[in-house]
Amino acid sequence: MEEFRRRVYLVATGVALMAGAVLLQLVRWQLVEGAELAAQAERAHSRMRVVEPARGSIYSLDGALLACDSPAYAVGAAPREISGAQELADRLFPLLGVRRQDLVSWLTSGRAWQPLAYDVPLPIGDEIARWNVRGIYLEPMLTRAYPAAEVVEPLLGFVNRAREGYYGVEGYYDGVLRGEPGATLGDVDAAGNTAPFGQIMVEPPKPGADLYLTIDSRVQHVIWEELRRGLEKFKAESGLILVVQPRTGAILGAVAWPSYDPNRYETATPDSYADPIISKEYEPGSVFKVITMAAGLDSGVVTPDSTYEDTGRFSIPGAEIYNWDRRAHGLVTMTDVLALSLNTGAAHVSTTVGAERFYSYALAFGFGQPTGVDLQYEVAGSVKRPGDGRWYPGDLATNAYGQGIAVTPLQMAMAVAAVANDGLLMQPYVVRATVRDGQVQVAHPRAVRQVISPETARTLTRMLVTAVERETTAAKVPGFSVAGKTGTAQIPMPEAGTYHPSDTIASFVGYLPAEDPRILILVRIDRPQAGMWGSQVAAPIFQRVASRLAVLLGLQPSPASLAEAVQP
């Protein structure tokens, strides 16, 4: 009896312990891990889906669509589920644009998952879906489409697969264009599909803002065509054309070659992504004489009729300077210095102005610092100055004609545009308006500073008109007075510590109508093989571009020039 009682107690204790354990576990599930377990249960039968927002579109000033989202499919495979990989590869490779042997290798890899192709057009994806092949999956995706392709590059930049914008407008305005993702939460069935009558909470995605650029698609088309024609004619490997409005700083057009197709950015070399208009420095050559002369005139050191004796050589400690034609031109005026593009004359002006004032003008014109344009990856350029450890007295003379100084094409264009704009330097910009939820935010032109007086600017404009009329007739535009300056820069070879013996950068910057400048055009052709001078290579391209744009933009002909140009 005692034994029986002992056993009963033993069993009862065991049962009590088990009941206690169960109780403890219940307490743990209910009170300690209750929230987490509830969330797990929720996750098991409901699913949160992130909804990608539509990226904002980009339009030109005249309303042409330059970039927008376009639907497509990402096609992937589960090789473990696939049978008949060879036959499937035969059917898929013509549609996906993938090599057959790659497809076969992927489909027979035995992996759990293998992406096959992205950006597959909807009709092709739909056809593949109709096959209903086990192991092939299609996921809708948004891809970025650029209808004008390489014509707008590298100005626009591109968007990668992770939907991140890089370079140009896409990079600079990535945060504005991107928008904010939304989410859906709903019950799912056994197959993982959202149940139609489940409770679905939706956080709608906020689409990105649309951008309207200052770029005119017609201007862009014209300068693209003329650049390609010019590069072919003068057998050059690269070049660019930039068109700005001097009064506002708005960039009307910008093209560069080599370019790339942003629809297939992954096939381009990374070097071609950078926009040479803002990201690559060069020595501007004689175009910089405009700045030197502006400093001389504005500081009162010279006037258009000031003279000096050109012996064909200019000596300064550390530098021996010659004219491009190695000739002595005798007694010449400052207007002659610009018209004949005399290096000795430019050095005469810069040394007369003095280093401190010369470099303060260079900085005031915006050199050595980013312009602040709304494009990604702008560089500052390089201006050596007394006291910075890199400057030598000879630099004052060579900088005067654009050697030993590094600028971007946009800096050069904006500096000359300041002369066209009565001495007022404007900040360049490419986005005219931002449109979000129907609200339009317009960007207004922004003045940076008054660099030279309006009188100096007008005087210099007249000198530049004379220079074109007298010595650069290839740049003359019938019906219009053109102010401009050629440039022929040697190309430095840093590894050799010298300049390339024959290759040059030929450029021309000019604006019209000179009496009321509406457009400024900068043409730069790199390493032309058929011709080497700015007047031979860049000036004729400028003339063709200016002639076409004058008609396109409806510029009013200059009265005096029109009188010369018209036939009786």
Place this chain on the structure above:
Amino acid sequence: MSADLESNSLPALARLKRRTPPDPMRFAVSARPSTLHKGLAAEDFVLLCGCAAALLLLLVAYLAQSASITRQAYTVQGLQATLERVEHENRLLRVEIARLEDLRRIERRAAELGFGTPERIHYLRLPEESSHSEVGLSATAATAP
């Protein structure tokens, strides 16, 4: 069992009898259901049927409502899919329109149709009063692309 009873002694029989004592109410209770059935049949049966019918009606209404909600949910889902599809097509069409409006394509097409670039640019000088006089630019100058 009966053999056992017969063969057993009286005390055993007596114990068996004690275990199953006669219940005086036994027959009365067994007689009650038939009496109740006959008494409630007319009213309660109708009531019961009414309740069952109402319950059935409610059930059918509930099921019909659920079916309707489900059907509408599927319709909404279908419409959402259609909306998404139309938006996609709209995007594709926008891209297609932009490609068709590309100036390079239009120039190519114009050239195919026999159009060319102008060789001379004509400026119309608008006089203050009457007739318009047309003036042309000099040959080289007027060459337009």
